[in-house]
Amino acid sequence: MESVRFNFPAPEIDQSVDELRKEVRAFLDEERRSGGFVPVTDCWCAGVDPAFSRKLGRQGWIGVTWPRQYGGRELSALHRYVITEELLVAGAPVHAHWIADRQSGPLILATGTEDMKRNILPRIAAGECFVALGLSEPESGSDLASVRTRAHRVEGGWEITGTKLWSSGAQHCQYMTVLARTGERDPNRRHEGLTQFLVPLDSPGVTVRGIRDMSGVEHFNESHFEKVFVPDDAVLGQVGEGWKQITSELALERSGPERFLSTFVALERALQQGAAAMTGHQAAVVGSIIARIRALRAMSLGVAALLGQGHSPEVEAALVKDLGTRLEQDIIERLREFWPVRMKQGYGDELQYLLSDSLLRQPSFTLRGGTNEVLKGIIARGMGLR
Ligand SMILES: Cc1cc2nc3c(=O)[nH]c(=O)nc-3n(C[C@H](O)[C@H](O)[C@H](O)COP(=O)(O)OP(=O)(O)OC[C@H]3O[C@@H](n4cnc5c(N)ncnc54)[C@H](O)[C@@H]3O)c2cc1C
Incomplete structure (x- = not known):
């Protein structure tokens, strides 16, 4: 058998990346010394402090790779890397903005409408707007293509009904990216007919209920959508292309x-x-x-x-x-x-x-x-x- 090669190229780390690291480290040392945060383990999931996320937003450390016109700084993926690495090593409370910075923002950038980009991305970069991931459902985890949340076409948009499970931090978020079935279920083409929507969590018909994990924290949630109306422009990307979009998010996520x-x-x-x-x-x-x-x-x-x-x-x-x-x-x-x-x-x-x-x-x-x-x-x- 031919040998398989994985590709992990060594990046070139220029001086500006090292300087950013020093800046972030000094900020975190000072925050910690002055009681701005107490280090926690698994901070990117267990440490929730929206005020701390806003502080990072003011430092310009969220959404750093995004275009300036949408609140970003047009820095490299490596600049973002050193920021996240320093925050993790310090145990800083970063969960509130983590998913929006890591993958929902890039998803909106790649597939959202111009209005979404102008209105939502700068708020994410400021640490004022958070987004939850609405993929898993009861009985649809590993086998995500079996999701049963449905979106029906109605006048001017879509009506969404279903339940999302384990959505981390949704109780602190303004939006959720929801994967829903918009086409008929075909057992031979299971990945087709799925669409992603950006749903405001204050929409009528949405309920978000915390689930306590064994560490005693209500980290994740069960989120129910009962005939939730969203306009046409809440669709992320193309109708029916949801599967392709989530698989390209996975490299960012993992x-x-x-x-x-x-x-x-x-x-x-x-x-x-x-x-x-x-x-x-x-x-x-x-x-x-x-x-x-x-x-x-x-x-x-x-x-x-x-x-x-x-x-x-x-x-x-x-x-x-x-x-x-x-x-x-x-x-x-x-x-x-x-x-x-x-x-x-x-x-x-x-x-x-x-x-x-x-x-x-x-x-x-x-x-x-x-x-x-x-x-x-x-x-x-x-x-x-x-
Ligand atoms: C802390 C935490 C946070 C989470 N946050 C989110 C979130 O924000 N948004 C969201 O949508 N989801 C979230 N999830 C859900 C997570 O993605 C699912 O738990 C995960 O994908 C597994 O799905 P499941 O729990 O339904 O388990 P199942 O899919 O039922 O799996 C049960 C077991 O069977 C095994 N298994 C299943 N299929 C196969 C297979 N084909 N081959 C071999 N073994 C298999 C699995 O490995 C597992 O051991 C979160 C989960 C946790 C624990």
Whole structure:
């Protein structure tokens, strides 16, 4: 069999990227010192602070790659990369704007109307407008093509009815991108007849109900749409092209540093507390974790470089997510061997707090954004094995 090559090009990092990193790091150090935020693990999902997102918006650190006319700064994908990396490493509360910055904004840019771009993108870049992802449904997760939410044509637009499940942060969002069936369901062409809509969550007929996860947080939601009217121009892209659009969003969704740095803040704190007293065995374990982080970072930067060149490297992104999410779980499992977790009793101690919360959140890492079993299927297809 011919060998399969994955493409992870090493990006050229110019001085302006390093300068931006220093700027972001100094801002975060100061915010932390002055009580602007308390570091949390899995901050891109568990840390919600709309006021902090607005501060980042004022710094000009959201939507940095977008055109200036829509509130962006026309910087490179690598500039965005270092901003996200620094925010994750600091454990900053960034969930409110994360999805809009990462994928809904780029989706609107690629498929939205001029009005949407002018009205919504600058508000996202200012940290004032947040967007939830409305893909999964009861009984439609991995098998997303089976979604049952329906949009019917009515005069002047569409009427949407259905239920979206697990929509992260929807209770803080003004909009949701909703994948709905607009054509008849054909078992032989399951990916056809799907359309994406940008739905304002204050529309009559929308209810968003929080679902408590085992860490005690209502992070995700069940969102119900009962005959929700949206005008024709709420369609993102072309009617019936929804599947193609969501698959090109996946490279953005799966390849970033949030897929291997969710628990980094706990690792760093553990090393700050325990590095001096480490045994040889502990040092070897930590060394192997750091080596894996370095390798994943090189791969993830490679995907960022490809995205910057206009490619949509879905298979490479699946590989980063599969390896990265297992690493962020492993970090906590290995740290527990040296720092036994005392769960809620330990909440007075910062390291215990980070470790206990990581432990409760880590099962979700290999589920959200596509499960690892499904990712392996994508990688196998990319390698020509299925
Ligand atoms: C914290 C969190 C946040 C989330 N946020 C969002 C969000 O904002 N928006 C959104 O739309 N969704 C969101 N999701 C949903 C997420 O995308 C789904 O949970 C995921 O795609 C899996 O779907 P499911 O839960 O229905 O599991 P299922 O698809 O029912 O899978 C159950 C098990 O079967 C396995 N399996 C299924 N199909 C196959 C197959 N073909 N081959 C091998 N194994 C298979 C899976 O790997 C899994 O282990 C979130 C989930 C979590 C945990």
